[in-house]
Amino acid sequence: MRTDPSILHVDLDAFFAAVEQRDKPSLRGKPVVVGGIGLRGVVSTASYEARKYGVRSAMSTAEARSRCPHAAYLGARFDVYRETSQAVMAQMRALSPLVEPLSLDEAFVDLAAAGLNNLTVEDVQAISEDLKAAIKEASGGLTASVGAGTSKLIAKIASDLDKPDGVVVVPAGTEAEFLAPMQVTVIPGVGPATAQRLSMAGVRTVADLQQLDEDELIRHVGSAHGSSLHRLATASDDRPVVSDRETKSISIEDTFETDIIDRSLLAAIGDRMAHRVSERLQKAQLSGRTVTVKTRMHDFTTHTRSSTLAGPTDDPRVIARVARRLLEDSDISGGIRLLGVGVSSLADWIQDDLFTESEHAEAPLELVDLPERPRERQVGYYPGQDVTHPEYGQGWVWGSGRGRVTVRFETASTPAGPVRTFAVDDPALTKVTTVKPPPDEVGGDKDVATGQDGPDE
DNA sequence: TCTGGGGTCCTAGGACCC
DNA sequence: TCTGGGGTCCTAGGACCC
Numbered sequence: 001m002r003t004d005p006s007i008l009h010v011d012l013d014a015f016f017a018a019v020e021q022r023d024k025p026s027l028r029g030k031p032v033v034v035g036g037i038g039l040r041g042v043v044s045t046a047s048y049e050a051r052k053y054g055v056r057s058a059m060s061t062a063e064a065r066s067r068c069p070h071a072a073y074l075g076a077r078f079d080v081y082r083e084t085s086q087a088v089m090a091q092m093r094a095l096s097p098l099v100e101p102l103s104l105d106e107a108f109v110d111l112a113a114a115g116l117n118n119l120t121v122e123d124v125q126a127i128s129e130d131l132k133a134a135i136k137e138a139s140g141g142l143t144a145s146v147g148a149g150t151s152k153l154i155a156k157i158a159s160d161l162d163k164p165d166g167v168v169v170v171p172a173g174t175e176a177e178f179l180a181p182m183q184v185t186v187i188p189g190v191g192p193a194t195a196q197r198l199s200m201a202g203v204r205t206v207a208d209l210q211q212l213d214e215d216e217l218i219r220h221v222g223s224a225h226g227s228s229l230h231r232l233a234t235a236s237d238d239r240p241v242v243s244d245r246e247t248k249s250i251s252i253e254d255t256f257e258t259d260i261i262d263r264s265l266l267a268a269i270g271d272r273m274a275h276r277v278s279e280r281l282q283k284a285q286l287s288g289r290t291v292t293v294k295t296r297m298h299d300f301t302t303h304t305r306s307s308t309l310a311g312p313t314d315d316p317r318v319i320a321r322v323a324r325r326l327l328e329d330s331d332i333s334g335g336i337r338l339l340g341v342g343v344s345s346l347a348d349w350i351q352d353d354l355f356t357e358s359e360h361a362e363a364p365l366e367l368v369d370l371p372e373r374p375r376e377r378q379v380g381y382y383p384g385q386d387v388t389h390p391e392y393g394q395g396w397v398w399g400s401g402r403g404r405v406t407v408r409f410e411t412a413s414t415p416a417g418p419v420r421t422f423a424v425d426d427p428a429l430t431k432v433t434t435v436k437p438p439p440d441e442v443g444g445d446k447d448v449a450t451g452q453d454g455p456d457e
Numbered sequence: 458t459c460t461g462g463g464g465t466c467c468t469a470g471g472a473c474c475c
Numbered sequence: 476t477c478t479g480g481g482g483t484c485c486t487a488g489g490a491c492c493c
């Protein structure tokens with residue numbers, strides 16, 4: 001455990017709304033609500049003026065409108081927020097090399113990594129005030145709240161105590177008593193469901209939690225959650241500040257203004273989503289093996305269907321095909337209000353099955369990552385590849401491995417053809433094309449894949 | 458007033474292999 | 476021939492966060 005409060009948690013105040021007020025002076029001092037402005041919209045951020053009327057994040061926009069009809073209701077401008085966020089994060093990185101962004105408006109800063117040691121409360125207070133001033137300057141006037149402590153947990157909770165525009169430094173050694181009187185819900189990870197379970201065990205405050213022994217806690221909330229909660233409650237949190245965390249999944253989803261029943265319309269929307277997911281994968285130089293389709297019914301029950309390919313792909317056609325298949329397997333009777341398409345099990349290497357033998361020379365750098373890969377996949381088939389078979393006709397490769405290749409014999413005209421597995425050296429199976437699948441479907445758009453200087457995520 | 462979009466992590470059951 | 480434990484992968488769902 002650290003002996004000085006060298007972890008900062010920086011949280012921009014009402015970020016999206018503050019950016020809108022910065023850019024439109026007529027909105028300053030007035031209630032501003034940013035979020036979905038459609039029929040099924042939800043509030044992302046309410047300015048402090050709007051919060052006076054009870055408008056909160058995650059509230060439906062319809063309710064917000066009834067509580068505060070005279071507020072300005074604005075759709076989110078993520079590009080602008082991203083740009084501002086980068087300017088703010090740059091100020092933190094100027095202070096320390098170790099910065100962990102949690103979202104566009106939040107980050108941890110590790111002062112110890114900047115060589116700042118034996119910090120007093122006054123030192124940290126002064127550093128925080130300076131950082132706030134730098135952020136304000138760099139962002140065109142935005143305010144931030146800063147919490148500081150010997151751990152992430154303490155810093156995070158502290159930043160919330162004097163919002164907006166505040167600084168709270170928790171002295172080393174006072175962590176457990178700082179937490180004790182608070183409700184358990186101040187601990188990140190304790191939401192309504194966990195709070196309910198804990199209250200049935202008589203636990204409402206962190207002090208209650210500190211009394212409870214770990215085994216009993218685990219019995220109530222499960223093993224992973226229980227042991228982490230036990231450690232956090234007793235303020236023994238040694239989680240390090242981590243600067244780059246790798247992306248685990250990429251997804252797109254959309255809630256419709258009215259429920260959709262038409263399968264062909266959904267298929268078309270799913271195709272577009274698959275293409276957008278693919279674009280984002282390619283931009284991030286990622287590919288993934290698991291495709292997931294998410295549906296939300298009219299009654300808000302949510303279902304996912306997923307399928308894992310034998311090898312990773314970023315090909316829009318493959319993702320779209322798998323998504324279509326998964327959507328066909330989904331029950332949409334009664335209509336759905338949301339459709340989503342995502343890819344996970346990400347790999348940051350390019351699958352070399354995408355290249356023919358002669359093209360290997362063009363991608364020598366990828367070879368360093370080959371030991372990560374199962375041997376069986378190096379068979380010359382890749383997911384989505386078009387093939388033909390004299391008996392079954394035209395199909396495409398679903399996956400390959402262990403010397404076998406699985407093919408779905410389906411085309412636009414025969415959408416539900418058979419699925420068959422062959423030996424990889426089965427001569428009856430013919431590849432329709434041996435060239436790398438070109439990114440043809442996005443090639444015509446001038447605004448994608450060309451701008452190398454586009455904003456990074 | 459009905460409930461966004463982007464994520465992360467965990468759990469549990471079944472398949473499969475050794 | 477029967478029983479089984481452990482490990483890993485996959486799938487589905489749920490809780491939670493901003």
